[in-house]
Amino acid sequence: MHAVFNFVRGPMAGIAFAVFIIGCLYQMASMWRLARKKDAVVFHYFSLFYALRSIIHWMVPFAALNMRRHPVMTGVTFVFHLCLFAVPFFLSSHAILFKESWDVSWAWLPDGIADIMTLAVMGACLFFLGRRIFLREVRYLTTVSDVLILFCVALPFFSGFWAGQQWPGFPVMTLVHMISGEILLMLIPFTRLRHMLFFPVIRGYMGSEFGAVRRARDW
Numbered sequence: 001m002h003a004v005f006n007f008v009r010g011p012m013a014g015i016a017f018a019v020f021i022i023g024c025l026y027q028m029a030s031m032w033r034l035a036r037k038k039d040a041v042v043f044h045y046f047s048l049f050y051a052l053r054s055i056i057h058w059m060v061p062f063a064a065l066n067m068r069r070h071p072v073m074t075g076v077t078f079v080f081h082l083c084l085f086a087v088p089f090f091l092s093s094h095a096i097l098f099k100e101s102w103d104v105s106w107a108w109l110p111d112g113i114a115d116i117m118t119l120a121v122m123g124a125c126l127f128f129l130g131r132r133i134f135l136r137e138v139r140y141l142t143t144v145s146d147v148l149i150l151f152c153v154a155l156p157f158f159s160g161f162w163a164g165q166q167w168p169g170f171p172v173m174t175l176v177h178m179i180s181g182e183i184l185l186m187l188i189p190f191t192r193l194r195h196m197l198f199f200p201v202i203r204g205y206m207g208s209e210f211g212a213v214r215r216a217r218d219w
Contacts, residue, residue, distance in 0.1 A: 001171070008178045016182035023189025024197055031201065042205055047212040054207025054218050055200050064219035073131075080124035083117035087157070088181075090114070093164070111164075118161045125154040149191055156181040 035042060057063050067074040086109070088094060095108040109117070129150055132142040159177035163170045188194060203218075210218035 001175075005175060005178075008175060008182070012179070012182055016185045019186040020188060023186070024194075027189050027194055027197060028201075031198065042208070045208055045212045046204070047208045050207045050211030051204030052207075053211065055203045057219055058203055066219075076124050076127050079120050080128075083120045083124075084153070087114055087117050087121065091160075115161065115164070118157050118164075121157045122154055122161070125150050145191070149187075149193065152180070152184050152187060153193075156184055 061078045062068050062071070062074055090107070090109045091114050092108040092111060095106060099105040108114075129147065131138050132146060133139060156177055159173045159180060163174040163177050167173075184193075188196065206218045210216050
């Protein structure tokens with residue numbers, strides 16, 4: 001058990017970060033090449049002003065018309081993404097681990113707040129799963145991979161919460177948390193989760209087209 005823990009914390013963590021970084025660079029380079037080949041005109045009318053205007057606007061809850069039309073979905077989505085990014089970076093145990101491993105430190109969230117945010121991520125995952133099961137128009141488009149991705153996102157938070165509460169079996173859950181988190185990191189560039197990379201690019205493209213060419217808003 002100790003040897004497995006050391007491997008997961010050491011070499012496997014290094015592999016996960018390497019796959020994540022190289023995969024992200026590959027995906028961004030592939031998108032760049034594809035854009036140059038099939039839609040090179042976008043580079044001529046790309047506007048940093050309109051791109052940033054669109055990106056910032058779409059990062060504000062309920063700022064877009066479609067967000068206001070679906071308030072529950074919008075609220076859950078924003079809470080989900082906020083907690084999804086904040087908890088891994090600002091959880092005290094993660095920050096301490098980075099300090100011990102690479103001598104890099106930053107402020108972290110109080111444990112009680114982090115627990116609430118962790119539960120919010122798990123609750124949001126259940127909400128998204130429920131939409132895919134009970135809403136016919138969403139169920140029609142749902143594939144097995146969609147459900148598996150939700151599971152892969154929820155598992156590190158579920159196992160981490162279990163381990164953090166030190167419930168029975170928490171050493172095993174700690175190992176599950178580490179492995180599932182590293183797997184999730186490696187999956188990001190190669191699944192639909194890569195939309196986290198493409199969001200600013202796509203929004204920048206849309207904002208430039210609508211603002212610089214059509215003289216209209218894209219929200």
